[in-house]
Amino acid sequence: MIAARDIGFRYPRNDAWVFQGLSFEIEAGQIFGILGPNGRGKTTLLKCLVGLIKTSTGTLHLPDAIGYVPQGFSTPFAYTAMDIVLMGRARQIGTFGSPRAHDRAIAAAALADLGIERFANRLVTSLSGGERQMVLIARALASEAPIMILDEPTAALDFRNQSIVLHVLHRLSRERGLTIVMTTHHPQHALEIADAALLLQDGDRHAVGPIAQTLTEGHLSDLYGLPVRAAEFDHGDRRSTAMIPVLHSARQAAP
Amino acid sequence: MDSTVQAENGRALGGTDLQGVGVTTGLVLLLLAAAGVALSVGRYPVGFWDLLTIAGGWVGIGPGRAGVGETDWRVVELVRAPRVLVAALCGAGLALAGATLQGIFRNPLVGPQMIGVSSGAAFGGALAILLVLGAAALIGLAFVFGLLAVMIVYLVSRQDGRSPILMLVLAGVVVSALFGALVSLLTYLADPNDTLPAIVFWLMGSFAVANFTKVAIVAGALVLFGLPLLMMRFGINLLSLGDEEAEALGVPVERTRWIALICVTAITASTVAIAGIVGWVGLVVPHLARMIVGPDHRRLLPASALLGASYMIAVDTVARTLTPAEIPLGVLTAIIGAPIFGILLRRTQRKGWEA
Numbered sequence: 001m002i003a004a005r006d007i008g009f010r011y012p013r014n015d016a017w018v019f020q021g022l023s024f025e026i027e028a029g030q031i032f033g034i035l036g037p038n039g040r041g042k043t044t045l046l047k048c049l050v051g052l053i054k055t056s057t058g059t060l061h062l063p064d065a066i067g068y069v070p071q072g073f074s075t076p077f078a079y080t081a082m083d084i085v086l087m088g089r090a091r092q093i094g095t096f097g098s099p100r101a102h103d104r105a106i107a108a109a110a111l112a113d114l115g116i117e118r119f120a121n122r123l124v125t126s127l128s129g130g131e132r133q134m135v136l137i138a139r140a141l142a143s144e145a146p147i148m149i150l151d152e153p154t155a156a157l158d159f160r161n162q163s164i165v166l167h168v169l170h171r172l173s174r175e176r177g178l179t180i181v182m183t184t185h186h187p188q189h190a191l192e193i194a195d196a197a198l199l200l201q202d203g204d205r206h207a208v209g210p211i212a213q214t215l216t217e218g219h220l221s222d223l224y225g226l227p228v229r230a231a232e233f234d235h236g237d238r239r240s241t242a243m244i245p246v247l248h249s250a251r252q253a254a255p
Numbered sequence: 256m257d258s259t260v261q262a263e264n265g266r267a268l269g270g271t272d273l274q275g276v277g278v279t280t281g282l283v284l285l286l287l288a289a290a291g292v293a294l295s296v297g298r299y300p301v302g303f304w305d306l307l308t309i310a311g312g313w314v315g316i317g318p319g320r321a322g323v324g325e326t327d328w329r330v331v332e333l334v335r336a337p338r339v340l341v342a343a344l345c346g347a348g349l350a351l352a353g354a355t356l357q358g359i360f361r362n363p364l365v366g367p368q369m370i371g372v373s374s375g376a377a378f379g380g381a382l383a384i385l386l387v388l389g390a391a392a393l394i395g396l397a398f399v400f401g402l403l404a405v406m407i408v409y410l411v412s413r414q415d416g417r418s419p420i421l422m423l424v425l426a427g428v429v430v431s432a433l434f435g436a437l438v439s440l441l442t443y444l445a446d447p448n449d450t451l452p453a454i455v456f457w458l459m460g461s462f463a464v465a466n467f468t469k470v471a472i473v474a475g476a477l478v479l480f481g482l483p484l485l486m487m488r489f490g491i492n493l494l495s496l497g498d499e500e501a502e503a504l505g506v507p508v509e510r511t512r513w514i515a516l517i518c519v520t521a522i523t524a525s526t527v528a529i530a531g532i533v534g535w536v537g538l539v540v541p542h543l544a545r546m547i548v549g550p551d552h553r554r555l556l557p558a559s560a561l562l563g564a565s566y567m568i569a570v571d572t573v574a575r576t577l578t579p580a581e582i583p584l585g586v587l588t589a590i591i592g593a594p595i596f597g598i599l600l601r602r603t604q605r606k607g608w609e610a
């Protein structure tokens with residue numbers, strides 16, 4: 001789905017690389033997590049994957065259409081949830097077109113698929129953070145792109161909404177074979193649903209691979225520069241892992 | 256009143272197709288009523304039945320011209336009808352331009368005047384009058400300098416791919432001041448017996464010497480450049496999301512925005528060329544329309560155009576009937592528009608841009 005070979009990015013007239021020498025592949029149907037400390041280029045890499053900016057070096061193969069889910073709305077206008085989801089159809093509708101019944105049906109189906117059809121005529125400004133996130137995911141779904149790229153989809157959400165969003169992403173991946181790429185600051189979110197992960201460290205240091213081999217105590221301790229402990233939970237039907245930073249030693253910890 | 260509730264009421268009005276038809280019908284009736292009143296009142300009042308008889312003649316019903324006095328017919332058809340038509344077309348064009356600009360700049364506070372199109376076009380037109388270049392050059396130069404002004408505002412206000420509200424307003428002030436000074440320079444250079452009064456009265460704005468040639472010019476600009484805007488009104492929704500989001504959704508952002516900007520500039524320049532600087536219409540009318548139909552540009556653009564036409568006819572009628580001498584149009588639109596804008600500013604300061 002996405003193949004990156006030795007890609008790097010730096011801003012024009014700036015010697016410092018935001019990231020460099022990155023190689024990874026994201027297979028169709030995978031959930032792919034991108035982790036890394038603040039300021040190590042997660043957002044920049046995501047913009048490259050969405051096609052908003054071009055990498056400075058290397059080759060990057062992207063699919064034709066991508067469903068992008070930003071962190072929130074930035075429009076000053078109070079559109080309804082339906083208006084917003086319809087905009088996901090932009091590629092099919094074109095600059096001089098208008099949404100047709102077919103587009104409205106797909107948008108309505110996207111809202112229904114996520115169980116939020118009741119929001120259709122609500123103003124997005126009146127929705128909570130979690131509800132807005134779901135509307136943005138519905139918009140990406142309405143675009144019918146085979147891949148969804150999400151910028152920290154759980155960042156501003158409470159526990160319950162984090163769980164709802166993660167569950168939806170997992171279900172979309174399994175039921176529809178959707179490829180999902182997301183950045184996150186929560187290793188356990190990646191552990192819960194991701195198949196593979198990319199850890200962005202410094203300029204040219206990174207680790208990529210199946211989730212069980214990348215999101216380990218050792219890698220995460222190294223990545224964030226403090227001891228991280230894994231805690232195992234047995235839910236009866238399945239097991240899950242949580243990664244917990246050891247707080248008291250954070251100040252003097254060295255990678 | 257809570258503005259969220261208001262906006263939801265507005266959307267409920269336009270919520271379904273049937274209700275959308277209802278709103279459109281209401282706006283069309285309002286326009287017809289405004290036109291009817293404007294055709295009948297004035298220094299020589301024309302009665303309602305005489306007006307109806309003349310209007311019937313236009314669509315081939317009844318005796319038409321033969322059924323009324325010669326003077327009534329002359330006043331309505333030769334004097335008032337072109338004036339009302341020019342006013343309606345200019346109002347529709349300016350409101351359409353304003354609604355588009357507010358969408359693509361993602362900022363409900365911009366209008367054709369605030370982002371410098373008007374002052375740029377004014378300079379172009381004044382230059383054409385000063386050099387006695389004729390009507391075609393007036394329109395052409397108004398367009399070229401209007402576009403130049405917008406380009407300067409756009410480039411100056413742009414930071415990291417965005418045009419923040421403050422930068423946009425400040426850049427508009429800068430460019431308007433620049434072209435304002437250049438217009439002053441032109442009036443200083445103009446011949447006090449000939450070109451100077453021509454420039455001054457042209458700038459103040461008026462529909463007083465409307466004729467069917469002017470109707471054709473504004474109508475032509477509206478068809479050529481207004482229809483593309485109406486066609487791309489879903490695209491304007493997309494642009495209002497911001498560059499990155501729109502681009503990620505697959506919109507060719509720069510191209511779409513420039514097409515819209517050129518259309519807006521052409522429409523504004525044509526109204527400036529015909530009627531001088533008629534400010535505030537493009538700023539205020541889209542807000543009023545947004546209260547009725549909500550912020551979705553698919554409804555907002557046509558609603559703004561219809562409402563703008565009614566608004567302009569109403570203001571022009573007041574301008575020519577309130578006092579024995581006509582009040583310059585640009586003066587009146589500012590006197591009416593500025594307080595409305597002030598109220599909107601205060602209200603939205605508290606509530607955000609929901610209505």
